Amino acid sequence: MAQANSKQQSRGGIQLPPGLTDEDLLDLYGTMVLSRAIDERVWMLNRQGKAALVASAQGHEAAQLGTLWALRKHAPEFFCFAYYRDLALWVGQGLSARDVLLGYTAKEGEPISGARQFPMHGAAMRLKVMNLSNVVAAHVTHAVGWALASKLRNQVNVAACFFGDGAASQGEVHESMNFAAVQRLPVVFFVENNRYAISLPIRKQMAIERVAQRAQAYGMPGVTVDGTDVLAVYGAAAEAVQRAVKGGGPSLVEFDVERYLPHTSDDDDSRYRDRAEVEAGRLRDPLKRLQEWLSRSGVLTDEHDAALRRQAKREVDEATEYAEAAPYPDAGDLLEHVHAPR
Amino acid sequence: MPVITYREAVTQALTEALDSDERVFIMGEDVGGYGGSYAVTKGMLAKYGPKRIRETPIAESVFVGAGAGAAMAGLKPVVEIMTINFSILAMDQIVNHAAKVRYMSGGQLSSGVIMRTVTGGGAGLAATHSQSLEPWYAHVPGIWVVTPATPYDALGLLREAFTKDDPVLFSEHALIYRLRGEVPEEHYTVPFGQAAISRRGSDVTLVAYSRMVHVALDAAQMLANQGVEAEVIDLRTLRPLDMETVFQSVRKTNRVAVVEEAWRTGGFAAEIASQIQEACFDYLDGPVARIGGEDVPQPYAINLERATIPDAKKVVNELAKVIGLKVTA
Ligand SMILES: Cc1ncc(C[n+]2csc(CCOP(=O)(O)OP(=O)(O)O)c2C)c(N)n1
Ligand SMILES: [Mg+2]
Numbered sequence: 001m002a003q004a005n006s007k008q009q010s011r012g013g014i015q016l017p018p019g020l021t022d023e024d025l026l027d028l029y030g031t032m033v034l035s036r037a038i039d040e041r042v043w044m045l046n047r048q049g050k051a052a053l054v055a056s057a058q059g060h061e062a063a064q065l066g067t068l069w070a071l072r073k074h075a076p077e078f079f080c081f082a083y084y085r086d087l088a089l090w091v092g093q094g095l096s097a098r099d100v101l102l103g104y105t106a107k108e109g110e111p112i113s114g115a116r117q118f119p120m121h122g123a124a125m126r127l128k129v130m131n132l133s134n135v136v137a138a139h140v141t142h143a144v145g146w147a148l149a150s151k152l153r154n155q156v157n158v159a160a161c162f163f164g165d166g167a168a169s170q171g172e173v174h175e176s177m178n179f180a181a182v183q184r185l186p187v188v189f190f191v192e193n194n195r196y197a198i199s200l201p202i203r204k205q206m207a208i209e210r211v212a213q214r215a216q217a218y219g220m221p222g223v224t225v226d227g228t229d230v231l232a233v234y235g236a237a238a239e240a241v242q243r244a245v246k247g248g249g250p251s252l253v254e255f256d257v258e259r260y261l262p263h264t265s266d267d268d269d270s271r272y273r274d275r276a277e278v279e280a281g282r283l284r285d286p287l288k289r290l291q292e293w294l295s296r297s298g299v300l301t302d303e304h305d306a307a308l309r310r311q312a313k314r315e316v317d318e319a320t321e322y323a324e325a326a327p328y329p330d331a332g333d334l335l336e337h338v339h340a341p342r
Numbered sequence: 343m344p345v346i347t348y349r350e351a352v353t354q355a356l357t358e359a360l361d362s363d364e365r366v367f368i369m370g371e372d373v374g375g376y377g378g379s380y381a382v383t384k385g386m387l388a389k390y391g392p393k394r395i396r397e398t399p400i401a402e403s404v405f406v407g408a409g410a411g412a413a414m415a416g417l418k419p420v421v422e423i424m425t426i427n428f429s430i431l432a433m434d435q436i437v438n439h440a441a442k443v444r445y446m447s448g449g450q451l452s453s454g455v456i457m458r459t460v461t462g463g464g465a466g467l468a469a470t471h472s473q474s475l476e477p478w479y480a481h482v483p484g485i486w487v488v489t490p491a492t493p494y495d496a497l498g499l500l501r502e503a504f505t506k507d508d509p510v511l512f513s514e515h516a517l518i519y520r521l522r523g524e525v526p527e528e529h530y531t532v533p534f535g536q537a538a539i540s541r542r543g544s545d546v547t548l549v550a551y552s553r554m555v556h557v558a559l560d561a562a563q564m565l566a567n568q569g570v571e572a573e574v575i576d577l578r579t580l581r582p583l584d585m586e587t588v589f590q591s592v593r594k595t596n597r598v599a600v601v602e603e604a605w606r607t608g609g610f611a612a613e614i615a616s617q618i619q620e621a622c623f624d625y626l627d628g629p630v631a632r633i634g635g636e637d638v639p640q641p642y643a644i645n646l647e648r649a650t651i652p653d654a655k656k657v658v659n660e661l662a663k664v665i666g667l668k669v670t671a
Contacts, residue, residue, distance in 0.1 A: 106643035106644065107643075113642070115641070116468070116469070116641045116642055117468050117642050118468050134468075134470055135470050136400050166399070166400045169399030169400050169401045170403075171401060171404070171431075197399070198371070198376065198379075199372050199374070199375065199376035200397055205399045272375050328644070328646075334638060334650070
């Protein structure tokens with residue numbers, strides 16, 4: 001945990017949250033560039049028939065990375081319970097382009113499930129991320145259990161749980177929030193609200209404006225922030241994480257984000273989404289927003305930006321080549337890991 | 343005779359019911375403008391309107407439970423559970439409630455909700471999206487479990503489902519929606535509890551349901567090339583279960599294998615094998631073979647997934663191994 005800077009600094013007329021440095025911002029930006037490059041590549045490979053089903057994180061990256069930086073700065077220990085749209089989160093925690101590409105091609109050496117589960121599904125204990133199942137909302141209960149274990153052990157290990165607006169309709173989410181609030185568990189519920197559950201628009205999912213409005217009913221704080229604005233995300237996440245760390249119990253932080261692409265590569269969103277709406281959403285590009293702000297404030301030079309993008313492309317190219325050449329997993333191990341050795 | 347797809351057969355039965363019975367409505371995730379995850383309800387929202395084609399939040403427990411409740415109130419709901427894997431979220435509603443409403447009310451109430459869902463693997467969707475869980479539900483008294491393998495049966499069995507006052511789990515296999523088949527112009531239904539003989543033969547009986555019927559038919563072709571004539575029986579419904587057709591066949595062929603996609607351990611084939619040995623012990627020339635999915639969560643990588651689902655080769659190999667038939671795949 002880094003020491004928070006006592007004095008706040010201003011960048012491009014915007015106050016930096018305490019504790020966040022220029023290096024952090026550049027690091028975060030570089031991660032976002034890499035995540036976007038991987039994301040665009042797997043989508044393209046899918047279109048060429050070379051990569052499996054993709055759920056793109058494009059438009060959600062600032063929400064994931066701003067949260068991650070807040071966790072790093074403010075939680076002594078944490079664990080991320082991700083969902084399928086959290087590529088940037090994984091990349092932020094160190095999943096490499098090669099690892100991701102091995103997942104999308106389901107090849108030998110895929111590190112998070114051994115190519116047993118969907119791409120971007122599995123666990124990396126080393127990276128403190130798991131996204132085991134693609135049964136919507138199931139993992140929310142696990143995050144609560146993780147936080148419960150942390151409390152029972154008198155540790156401060158914050159469970160960061162990510163899910164979509166659609167998932168918020170599941171009974172398990174309501175049960176989890178109530179349970180966590182009653183027991184004041186160190187868990188934060190991060191809702192990446194892109195206003196769609198596959199084809200279902202938000203007004204058909206809930207009769208209120210914001211998922212965060214529910215927080216009060218469970219007895220926890222809830223806020224909604226612009227999830228394309230890294231600083232707003234960081235600020236809201238940091239507050240919630242600090243609350244969890246101090247024993248103040250759970251919080252709900254909702255990010256207003258955009259889903260740039262169809263639900264998955266199998267989906268055709270023109271059947272239910274107006275093009276103008278999609279185009280308008282794309283104007284809220286978290287990557288561009290961060291890039292422009294960092295350039296304006298003199299933190300990011302054009303040369304540095306170009307170098308980051310070149311580096312990301314190189315990594316993704318190498319990863320693609322490697323994954324395409326890699327063999328499929330050995331079928332001899334098919335029945336391994338069904339049960340523990342003892 | 344018209345030729346339609348399995349998907350069109352399901353759509354047709356739903357359309358007929360919506361047209362002829364105003365108690366019928368459909369609800370589930372993405373069933374509206376989107377037309378359902380497997381495009382079965384395509385165009386229905388435009389035709390029947392949002393009152394009868396109802397899009398729900400992602401909340402299986404409530405929309406299945408509400409379906410059961412609306413059925414108790416006298417309507418005829420069809421709920422679409424996107425895949426059978428998510429039926430688990432509604433399992434309390436299905437098993438503890440829909441299935442028991444009639445019994446627990448001493449016959450006063452019934453809950454004839456039709457639960458359409460999609461089963462099976464083979465589409466590269468891994469452990470939580472590829473399961474064949476019908477045997478779980480067939481274990482439960484009070485609910486009918488329907489597993490059509492052809493367009494003819496999909497249409498006939500779903501029509502029949504609308505005549506029932508008990509809950510029906512109608513399980514469509516993901517990989518055969520495009521399968522084409524003849525259906526008669528004139529109205530027909532397929533009664534529950536009546537197996538079909540999909541192929542006649544005298545040397546060995548292959549019992550199957552859902553997509554495995556086609557695997558059994560492929561295996562029968564391989565066997566025929568080696569001079570062995572297999573009889574293929576399609577159970578069509580797991581509850582009620584027609585064992586009489588199976589027994590008659592076994593008494594003729596004296597050899598039998600049951601093929602299913604569900605996990606082999608504790609699968610439905612175990613039930614069938616057990617009933618066969620009780621009723622046909624003296625007729626059997628060898629053990630009843632059970633051919634099922636490998637006992638492993640369905641893996642994602644395509645080569646691994648293929649190794650877990652029975653195919654014709656595996657059927658033939660097992661017949662050689664378990665029953666001692668002189669055949670090779
Ligand atoms: C229990 C369950 N029901 C349905 C599905 C099918 N499904 C997968 S993703 C999804 C939509 C989820 O929407 P949201 O939570 O808003 O996440 P987003 O994809 O928009 O990021 C649905 C209905 C599922 N995987 N699990
Ligand atoms: Mg959403």
